[in-house]
Amino acid sequence: MESPMPVSPKSPPPMVYRGEVAGEDMADAAERREFTRFVKETEPRLSHALAAAYGIEIGAEVTADALAWAWEHWDRVRGMGNPGGYLYRVGQSKARRYLRPRKLFPALPRQETPGVDPELPRALASLSARQRVCVVLIHGFGYPEREVADLVGISRWSVRTHAERGLARLNQLLEVTVDA
């Protein structure tokens, strides 16, 4: 019986991707659950860090790219000691392919964010990328300095310095008075 798709003997073997061997049936449900847990744990700080570094729009794109890469290479990623930091690097690499938009941080409607100063997007854009990442993760979302240092790949003291300077700059631009 002839094969419906004749294959040349010189043709390379077909590439096999995750979940493809026997369709979705062969996808390991345990792996999916494990990856789902990983995404729940890692995605927030990864997406916030990349959004702070590269802007809201590109940050979302490269976060999706980095997580897709993680699923495709899950066997490698699951064994890493610092998968979040590695994916942050992946996101940085992906971000190089994008042109920077004029507005990294668009202004949001007031009804959606009543507690946000309209000058905040402009003030954020005036900070350096590392200052933004550190101040957003530490002062915005309360992540420990150690986690931020592992994610960004710099020392804990550098994280603290960036966060302090970024916050001071933000307070100055937003004219926020800090009580001692």
Next chain:
Amino acid sequence: MPDAGSQLAEYFEAATERIDADDVFAAAAVQRQLREHRAPQRRVRPAWALAAGFLGVVVLVGGVMLSTWLAQRPDSVEPATFSAPVSEASGSWDWWPLAVVGGLVIAGTGFVLFLRRRRATKEVEMKTIDEKQQEAHEAPTPRRSRRPRFIGLAILVVLAGAIATWAVIEANQRSDIELATQLVDEWIAGWNAADPEAVAAVFAEDVRQEELANAQAGVTNVSNTLRTSELRATDTDGTFRWTAQFDLRGYAQTGEWEIELDGDLAARIEGEWSAVDDVRLYSDDSES
């Protein structure tokens, strides 16, 4: 207003699009479809051909420039010794324009193939994504950067322009040197043949003889030795100089000659020798 930290949290929670694992699985499925329909990769990728061609051109041009620099270094020990004839020296460089053009053709072909393959892959991708997935991707996405493409193209254009300019300058210099050599040959032949018409044909119409003393005695020996002397350009304004060591009436002599071109004729020929009085032929324009 709340403090900056609270504002940051509120802003990023509202602005950041959250991604869950199902989004990742869906994206992976789309990527899988794209890979299945993507054009098979060639063994010799156009990008590699482009890189190889570019590197080849760089190495080639660098080698030629280095060799040229080494060949043009002045003799440091014995400046008055005989050198190789200029015709043999210049003949060894005839291969390099062809090699440079070949390298540029390879680089350009690789670049065009690279662009064509990217376009073909994009068309396949657009056909592969079904309507639902297209709708899901209808949200405006940041434009992909074309900067590497433009940079590569700009490098090629600049490189091609630089090589072309260099080749033109080099060719002009070489043709001037050959012309000067030819004029000297004709001039010496005219003297040896005692043919005033042949000597006069070398010079512009307005040339005048200022001084000529004892030159005829050395003409025969000069003509024999000049052919084995090195003729090299010393200036870019049309003045060429060669040095010669020759035997004149049993004595070793050295001297320097300069030729200044006016179009394709000699406007000035000046020679100074250790045992012969100066021989100078000036154009009216150059000697006022």
